[in-house]
Amino acid sequence: MKRSGIYFWTGAALFLGAALLMTQVIGNQYPFFAGYVILQFIVLAVAWSILGGYAGYVNFGTAAFFGMGVYTAVFLFKAFGAPLPVQIAAAAAVGALMGFALGLLTLRMQGIFFSIATIAATIIIETAITNWRYVGGAAGIQLQRPAVTAPFDNYVEMLFFVQAMLVVLAVAVSRYIQRSWMGRGLQALKDDELAAECTGVPTLRLKLMACVISGALLCAAGAPAAMYLQYADPASAFNLNYSVSTLAMSLIGGTAHWAGPVIGAIVLGTTQQLLTVTISSEVNVLVLGVMLVLFVVAAPEGIIGLVRKIRRKRNEGEG
Amino acid sequence: MTGETQAPLLRISALTKRFGGFTALDNVSVDIPAGERFGLIGPNGSGKTTLINCISGAFRTEPGTVTFRDEDITRLQPHVRTRRGIARSFQIPRPFRSMTVAENLMVALDFAAATDDVVSAIDRRDTMMSILTRMGLASKANVSATKLSQVELRKMELARAMATHPKLLISDEAMAGLSSSEVDEVLDLLMSLAGQDITIIMIEHIMQAVMRFSDRVMCLEAGKIIAIGTPNEVMANQRVQEAYLGT
Numbered sequence: 433m434k435r436s437g438i439y440f441w442t443g444a445a446l447f448l449g450a451a452l453l454m455t456q457v458i459g460n461q462y463p464f465f466a467g468y469v470i471l472q473f474i475v476l477a478v479a480w481s482i483l484g485g486y487a488g489y490v491n492f493g494t495a496a497f498f499g500m501g502v503y504t505a506v507f508l509f510k511a512f513g514a515p516l517p518v519q520i521a522a523a524a525a526v527g528a529l530m531g532f533a534l535g536l537l538t539l540r541m542q543g544i545f546f547s548i549a550t551i552a553a554t555i556i557i558e559t560a561i562t563n564w565r566y567v568g569g570a571a572g573i574q575l576q577r578p579a580v581t582a583p584f585d586n587y588v589e590m591l592f593f594v595q596a597m598l599v600v601l602a603v604a605v606s607r608y609i610q611r612s613w614m615g616r617g618l619q620a621l622k623d624d625e626l627a628a629e630c631t632g633v634p635t636l637r638l639k640l641m642a643c644v645i646s647g648a649l650l651c652a653a654g655a656p657a658a659m660y661l662q663y664a665d666p667a668s669a670f671n672l673n674y675s676v677s678t679l680a681m682s683l684i685g686g687t688a689h690w691a692g693p694v695i696g697a698i699v700l701g702t703t704q705q706l707l708t709v710t711i712s713s714e715v716n717v718l719v720l721g722v723m724l725v726l727f728v729v730a731a732p733e734g735i736i737g738l739v740r741k742i743r744r745k746r747n748e749g750e751g
Numbered sequence: 752m753t754g755e756t757q758a759p760l761l762r763i764s765a766l767t768k769r770f771g772g773f774t775a776l777d778n779v780s781v782d783i784p785a786g787e788r789f790g791l792i793g794p795n796g797s798g799k800t801t802l803i804n805c806i807s808g809a810f811r812t813e814p815g816t817v818t819f820r821d822e823d824i825t826r827l828q829p830h831v832r833t834r835r836g837i838a839r840s841f842q843i844p845r846p847f848r849s850m851t852v853a854e855n856l857m858v859a860l861d862f863a864a865a866t867d868d869v870v871s872a873i874d875r876r877d878t879m880m881s882i883l884t885r886m887g888l889a890s891k892a893n894v895s896a897t898k899l900s901q902v903e904l905r906k907m908e909l910a911r912a913m914a915t916h917p918k919l920l921i922s923d924e925a926m927a928g929l930s931s932s933e934v935d936e937v938l939d940l941l942m943s944l945a946g947q948d949i950t951i952i953m954i955e956h957i958m959q960a961v962m963r964f965s966d967r968v969m970c971l972e973a974g975k976i977i978a979i980g981t982p983n984e985v986m987a988n989q990r991v992q993e994a995y996l997g998t
Contacts, residue, residue, distance in 0.1 A: 626809060632862035
């Protein structure tokens with residue numbers, strides 16, 4: 433294994449260790465409630481940027497995948513009393529299928545047309561779920577959490593740790609893609625699809641693969657949300673806020689490197705949590721909008737791009 | 752290679768391409784044998800780029816067939832054709848802008864060249880550097896594609912095409928907008944590639960370059976072949992002169 437790989441996996445192990453330690457040491461529930469949301473957004477942002485960042489296909493349908501994750505969990509729990517890992521795994525499978533179907537239908541469209549199609553898909557799926565009585569329909573559905581598994585003594589703590597594992601999974605996948613032939617192919621087709629095709633890159637297949645992987649992770653991130661809230665309703669599960677926040681976090685962090693969405697999600701997610709507590713949950717949407725505008729104007733490549741630029745300037749200064 | 756079959760490397764049969772009511776290519780048929788240096792000329796809008804888009808797969812044709820190395824490739828996607836051995840450069844350079852010159856070539860090596868045999872990362876780096884050296888771009892390997900001059904961009908496009916390990920290289924006006932010394936430079940490069948068992952189709956407006964380069968020249972006008980033959984024959988052709996100079 434290369435040195436960067438050792439660093440990465442050591443970091444991942446430390447992160448998981450710290451998350452586990454937190455659940456054992458901290459008694460107050462609030463950090464887990466807030467932390468869960470931030471971790472969830474890290475997974476969403478990282479998953480989103482596999483298609484939206486590497487391939488440059490801006491997906492406005494994060495909410496569609498997230499909501500499907502929520503409702504896959506709801507359905508499996510109600511029908512079979514399925515345990516959490518099964519809910520998540522099934523959600524990932526559903527997300528992969530959905531990504532495949534959506535990709536097949538829409539990835540031939542380029543640029544803004546793809547984005548519009550993903551919004552349409554969100555609305556269609558939300559409407560379908562709203563009209564499905566078994567999972568609660570428009571009124572939503574209450575869920576009773578099952579008993580918590582050791583070593584956790586609280587369900588939210590457990591969900592916090594599960595989401596932390598999903599973060600590691602999503603980041604590992606994204607990092608692998610970025611560094612592999614697939615990442616290079618996606619970067620090429622993002623720059624120029626025809627040139628990529630004529631250089632041997634199977635552009636449609638790569639886009640589909642990115643859409644499937646991204647979809648699976650987005651959906652998996654949504655699955656634990658049903659148990660987290662103990663309630664699900666279509667209007668909040670398919671809320672456009674998920675799409676906008678995820679996109680903003682990825683873009684603000686920077687999509688050229690796997691760490692970008694992680695940084696963006698931590699920065700924005702934490703800000704949002706702080707604002708929700710100190711001012712109001714409405715203000716955080718405003719702040720999100722303002723930050724997005726600021727970044728698009730001042731740092732279109734996101735935080736990652738900004739750091740690279742500064743580093744390059746410094747190197748040139750020394751040279 | 753001497754054991755080549757008698758069939759031509761590339762056979763274009765009765766190719767027609769319409770854009771709505773406009774016929775860009777009208778029943779074009781031509782055979783290009785392996786190893787030939789083939790010049791393609793014609794006034795603007797005569798269908799030269801359309802023809803190579805049909806060969807490289809950017810456009811679907813209806814009707815007509817493209818046969819490459821005895822295989823009907825009419826329905827194949829562009830990236831599959833690239834892997835079969837058809838590479839091209841673009842009239843307006845289309846580099847991968849977010850990458851360095853080296854990375855541009857690595858895309859080709861990752862996706863097009865390594866299909867026959869498994870090549871290690873080190874071998875691929877060597878291959879890349881040797882192509883860049885041959886193209887006179889070795890010093891630019893780690894430079895961003897956006898920082899290249901026009902002639903360097905042209906060379907990089909040819910280098911990237913070479914990295915796909917082509918049997919047929921299509922150069923679409925690789926000399927447009929270059930100074931005369933730069934034209935000579937690129938022409939020499941193409942000549943040296945042709946010496947290495949690569950068949951080359953060159954589209955060009957610079958007549959001296961076409962005359963010097965080509966074994967055979969084809970002239971298109973309004974989607975039809977109006978002349979085909981040795982460079983001198985084609986230049987002497989009445990219709991070619993009319994097409995270029997007007998009557």
